[in-house]
Amino acid sequence: MLRTTSLLAAFASAWTLLPGSAFAEPVELPVVAETYPYLEGTLDLELGNDWVFRADDPGAEVDDLYFLGELGVKLGLTPIFAINFGLTAESVLDPEPFKDRAFGDIGLYVDTLNLEAKLGAATLFAGKFGPAFGTAWDITPGVYGTEFAEDYELSEQIGFGATYEFDAGAAGKHTLGGHVFFVDTTFLSDSIFTRRGRVGIGDGGIGNTEKLNNFSITLDGTDLEALPGFSYNLGYRHLSAGVTETADEDGFVAGLAKETALASGMVLGLNGEIAYFSDAAGLAGDDALYTTVGLSVANGPWHGELAGTVRRLDFAGAGSTRDHLVQVSAGYGFENGIDISAGYAHVREADLDYDIIGLRLTKSFEFTSRK
Structure with missing residues (x-):
């Protein structure tokens, strides 16, 4: 300015x-x-309903009516320093077998709290955050498009991170990131209203070490002149064994996405991602491979999505399983920002099948104290 x-x-x-x-x-x-301090952020609200039916496990046939609220705030202190803060309100416990649920087990917790320093093209941060690794758990379209990919999302970690952005002109803009961290075991790992329980090092789990011996390295890019609308992501992560694990996990991820505006006014979106993990979940000799694809079509306020994930788990000396999820969904976005969507998914998990129908009503708000 x-x-x-x-x-x-x-x-x-x-x-x-x-x-x-x-x-x-x-x-x-x-x-x-620019004036300091300033406050800006987003508030995402969602009302949803998931109805599981035709399940091989009768106890899984439940109807779950829920609320989800996510608040993300940035407090700009100076041209260099800012504080990032995030709150989530959601059902923090799984539904009980055979029991339908309506707005049950909702807890409120802090998912982000860190100090950020921006130094030109470099950004440094320290505190509680979600280290970068993959994007399919976030960008795959549809009501259920992200379900399996969320297995490898990194969230609620304590540590340090840095990113560096560089502009290569016609070759695009790229961001290199590095993060060191461990699972949050502070009082912030618990929730209020409904308690999800504070995480302790004795709970085990990969990355739950209370040491900075877990890390991820990522490279993301977009704005390639020869490929308009194209973006990519690459990543590697190492998660150390907790007290209940037998090995450290190593993970690799690669993803592509493309958005194309057609002459008819329609917008076509496509994404795909592959993620591979050796000694998956900290179990020596076990491997996991995720393959996710998504397709979206938008025409004015109408939109439709087709997405799926195949998850192959190979167990040390004990065969393998092949899980899958296929979903189709459609929705309508109103001028006031409210979106209503409906979706269907067929899921096979641990050799058990079930079908699920869902409805979503969403609305996002943005706010800022800047003039």
């Missing part, structure tokens, strides 16, 4: 020197400076 207004002022002054200029005197344009 400062550079833009300065250029405008210089242009206005130069204009007065031209023959026939209508300006009798040079025009002084105000210079608008």
